[in-house]
Amino acid sequence: MEQKKIDLKNCPWCNQNDLEKELNLKDYFLTFEDFQILKCNSCGLLFTSPKPTQDCIGAYYQSENYLSHQDAKKSFTATLFNAVKKRNTKLKYKVAVKNKNTGHHLDIGCGIGDFLFYTQEKGWDVSGIEVADSARKIAEKKIGKQILLPDQILELGDQSFDLITMWHVLEHVADLHSQIENLYRLLKPNGRLVIALPNFKSWDAQHYKSYWAAYDVPRHLYHFDRETIVNVISNNSIRLEKIVPMKWDAFYVSLLSEQHKKSKLAYPKAFINGLRSNFNAKRTGEYSSLIYIFSKSS
Ligand SMILES: [Zn+2]
Secondary structure, three states: OOOOEEOOOOOOOOOOOOEEEEEEEEOOOOOOOEEEEEEEOOOOOEEEEOEEOOOOHHHHHOOOOOHHHOOOOOOHHHHHHHHHHHHHHHHHHHHHOOOOOOOEEEEEOOOOOHHHHHHHHOOOEEEEEOOOHHHHHHHHHHHOOOOEOHHHHHHOOOOOEEEEEEEOOHHHOOOHHHHHHHHHHHEEEEEEEEEEEEOOOOHHHHHHHHHOHHHOOOOOOEEOOHHHHHHHHOOOOEEEEEEEEEOHHHHHHHHHHHHHOOOOOHHHHHHHHHHHHHHHHHHHOOOOEEEEEEEEOO
8 A cells, every 4th residue: 555655845954945856766675666865955965755654654664674673583684684783783882982981872763772782781871762662672671671762752851861872763763853953952061972874975875876775765764975964963062073984884785785676696796896885985985884973062
């Protein structure tokens, strides 16, 4: 059944209406419905249109295959995903935590809680937010405390977190403005905000075009590059500190993209294209996924 969607006539960030079409593509992951990626000529943001209504968005996540929400190891791709995730957890911690201090950590879109569990083990006082019921329950078991629903972010106290992380989550949130207001509100002075996002300027994105798996429409509502994320997040007190690549994502995203294309020899092709993407990014900085570390002034 086709879900209810709204054609966007204005930019979801700056509300201007000078838009142009970047790409026609499909939801290759689940519904095979058609979508477009539009570009706002005022602020540069790329976004998905039509946008599913809040009532219907859940239907686009209803798949046993939505890997970030499962713990079981079934297919080879899932096994690979889980192996990469384990390695990534260590890398994420190293990147997110400066000077190995502990404090209060909030992981927004914590999924099944692997990263929270890791920071908790390292001595952090952790809180998590997750929309998916099944993932939330797994996370609660893992860390032994309640995980909040997205609306409950309002219940969290002002300036209560030293570290807020969003691993491939900001591109999913329905209301970008209110989400970012909450991030500003929750972060302590000297706190860090860590946001990981796919990068459509990467070699693999340019290579796979509409098949690039990290467009992941309509689940990804926005498509950021370095310029637009800094534009959206930075203000007088929050500044970009550094950008760190997630090199594994080039391989994984290439593999999913090959699968979208139904190509033969998906694995060797994805491996080669992952290498090409990372090699190219050595020069340009445009890796398949990037971690942006913002810090709040004291
Ligand atoms: Zn705009």
